[in-house]
Amino acid sequence: MEYTHSLEFKVRDYECDLQGVVNNAVYQNYLEHARHELLLARGIDFAALSRAGIDLVVVRAELDYRQSLGSGDRFVVRSRIEQVSRVRFEFRQDIYRLPDERLMLSARITGTSLNARGRPQVPAELAALFDEA
Amino acid sequence: MEYTHSLEFKVRDYECDLQGVVNNAVYQNYLEHARHELLLARGIDFAALSRAGIDLVVVRAELDYRQSLGSGDRFVVRSRIEQVSRVRFEFRQDIYRLPDERLMLSARITGTSLNARGRPQVPAELAALFDEA
Amino acid sequence: MEYTHSLEFKVRDYECDLQGVVNNAVYQNYLEHARHELLLARGIDFAALSRAGIDLVVVRAELDYRQSLGSGDRFVVRSRIEQVSRVRFEFRQDIYRLPDERLMLSARITGTSLNARGRPQVPAELAALFDEA
Amino acid sequence: MEYTHSLEFKVRDYECDLQGVVNNAVYQNYLEHARHELLLARGIDFAALSRAGIDLVVVRAELDYRQSLGSGDRFVVRSRIEQVSRVRFEFRQDIYRLPDERLMLSARITGTSLNARGRPQVPAELAALFDEA
Numbered sequence: 001m002e003y004t005h006s007l008e009f010k011v012r013d014y015e016c017d018l019q020g021v022v023n024n025a026v027y028q029n030y031l032e033h034a035r036h037e038l039l040l041a042r043g044i045d046f047a048a049l050s051r052a053g054i055d056l057v058v059v060r061a062e063l064d065y066r067q068s069l070g071s072g073d074r075f076v077v078r079s080r081i082e083q084v085s086r087v088r089f090e091f092r093q094d095i096y097r098l099p100d101e102r103l104m105l106s107a108r109i110t111g112t113s114l115n116a117r118g119r120p121q122v123p124a125e126l127a128a129l130f131d132e133a
Numbered sequence: 134m135e136y137t138h139s140l141e142f143k144v145r146d147y148e149c150d151l152q153g154v155v156n157n158a159v160y161q162n163y164l165e166h167a168r169h170e171l172l173l174a175r176g177i178d179f180a181a182l183s184r185a186g187i188d189l190v191v192v193r194a195e196l197d198y199r200q201s202l203g204s205g206d207r208f209v210v211r212s213r214i215e216q217v218s219r220v221r222f223e224f225r226q227d228i229y230r231l232p233d234e235r236l237m238l239s240a241r242i243t244g245t246s247l248n249a250r251g252r253p254q255v256p257a258e259l260a261a262l263f264d265e266a
Numbered sequence: 267m268e269y270t271h272s273l274e275f276k277v278r279d280y281e282c283d284l285q286g287v288v289n290n291a292v293y294q295n296y297l298e299h300a301r302h303e304l305l306l307a308r309g310i311d312f313a314a315l316s317r318a319g320i321d322l323v324v325v326r327a328e329l330d331y332r333q334s335l336g337s338g339d340r341f342v343v344r345s346r347i348e349q350v351s352r353v354r355f356e357f358r359q360d361i362y363r364l365p366d367e368r369l370m371l372s373a374r375i376t377g378t379s380l381n382a383r384g385r386p387q388v389p390a391e392l393a394a395l396f397d398e399a
Numbered sequence: 400m401e402y403t404h405s406l407e408f409k410v411r412d413y414e415c416d417l418q419g420v421v422n423n424a425v426y427q428n429y430l431e432h433a434r435h436e437l438l439l440a441r442g443i444d445f446a447a448l449s450r451a452g453i454d455l456v457v458v459r460a461e462l463d464y465r466q467s468l469g470s471g472d473r474f475v476v477r478s479r480i481e482q483v484s485r486v487r488f489e490f491r492q493d494i495y496r497l498p499d500e501r502l503m504l505s506a507r508i509t510g511t512s513l514n515a516r517g518r519p520q521v522p523a524e525l526a527a528l529f530d531e532a
Contacts, residue, residue: 165280
């Protein structure tokens with residue numbers, strides 16, 4: 001797969017649970033942060049949009065957990081985004097451990113954009129992102 | 134769907150993010166807690182198993198986010214578990230807001246059980262759970 | 267000490283870290299939720315205030331960790347609030363494990379109330395709470 | 400104050416709560432990660448120690464919240480450690496926003512080291528750290 005964004009992390013000990021590995025829910029934190037950084041690199045600021053009444057929201061998440069990250073592990077989240085309908089977009093995101101590049105998790109996250117009345121409304125910045133693609 | 138377990142929660146404000154609603158990753162916390170309580174009610178203690186070298190792990194999660202929970206919302210996680218192969222089991226979990234019973238999230242969580250060498254090994258308690266079903 | 271509010275919890279496994287006990291930061295989550303419930307019982311809604319431009323904020327936290335909570339533990343957070351200056355209030359909060367009533371943590375949390383310009387401003391509901399005391 | 404360790408972070412949106420700023424408890428996450436990295440730089444691996452039956456634990460935390468970090472903020476946690484008794488050590492940790500170097504939070508975290516029987520026991524690596532100081 002061709003990724004358009006890549007972000008490095010290091011596991012923090014508080015992210016590990018009593019099994020001694022990163023808790024399942026924490027991967028969604030990693031993926032969210034990577035998505036927001038991808039968007040920011042394209043001029044789309046999640047927090048600013050929210051203050052302006054436009055909320056980018058996740059409508060579906062599919063996560064395949066392949067191997068567990070543990071204390072001290074470095075890893076990279078590689079992502080790309082594509083438009084799947086007029087008001088829906090999909091992120092493909094994979095997590096690779098570093099430096100061995102082992103695939104740890106694969107995810108497919110579908111999102112949309114809602115205005116203050118809860119109706120789908122794609123902000124100009126986001127529409128432009130797909131137009132250029 | 135026929136659920137075999139039900140657990141009530143109330144949203145805690147720290148679980149809400151800057152959009153003012155429960156953060157996406159937090160739903161996985163809710164679902165995990167409900168699964169562990171379901172298992173405990175059947176005599177399967179996730180933490181005790183882990184100390185004994187058996188780790189119950191999630192291999193796939195599918196989550197459909199339908200509506201957002203917000204500050205002060207009460208809700209119930211309803212779950213059931215079924216065996217999908219000799220070493221895999223699947224939880225179906227739905228979150229309903231209370232008291233209006235509106236469906237907020239539907240999830241399908243596939244898990245397995247690994248021994249200390251990372252090999253699938255179903256503990257007797259878990260096997261018994263499916264035998265009785 | 268005389269508490270005016272009490273809230274029961276059960277440890278959730280995702281709150282435990284790789285030492286197998288509740289992570290230090292999570293106690294602040296418990297304490298915050300107990301404070302918000304105490305306030306709500308007196309008619310003060312943290313989230314509604316925030317939407318109205320008044321933010322209740324913590325300015326100092328002192329936490330004495332005495333014993334560790336672990337998987338499956340039930341506990342109660344007992345709290346009281348008192349005014350320490352015109353614009354500052356202090357929560358005294360203690361966590362006791364159940365059913366043995368062992369003291370696990372003692373905390374003293376100092377807060378204030380800020381308006382949209384970041385200036386101390388005590389909302390009427392909060393002032394009334396102290397007037398009645 | 401003279402710091403001996405410094406670690407840069409960037410706020411992640413999921414760390415912000417419904418007030419739109421980093422939640423109080425999350426600062427303890429930042430501080431913990433910075434402490435573990437400080438220790439690691441001196442050859443002390445928190446997770447490995449825990450697996451070997453030695454748990455580094457926090458016994459007291461004092462946090463002064465001065466200003467709030469928000470979405471997108473970069474910051475640095477600067478720390479130093481000193482021995483305060485035969486079995487206790489204290490971290491002084493301050494958080495500065497970048498690039499303006501504004502002080503956001505000051506903390507004093509007291510810790511000890513417990514063996515598998517819950518008795519204070521300072522591992523050789525930690526004792527050496529103070530001997531060299």
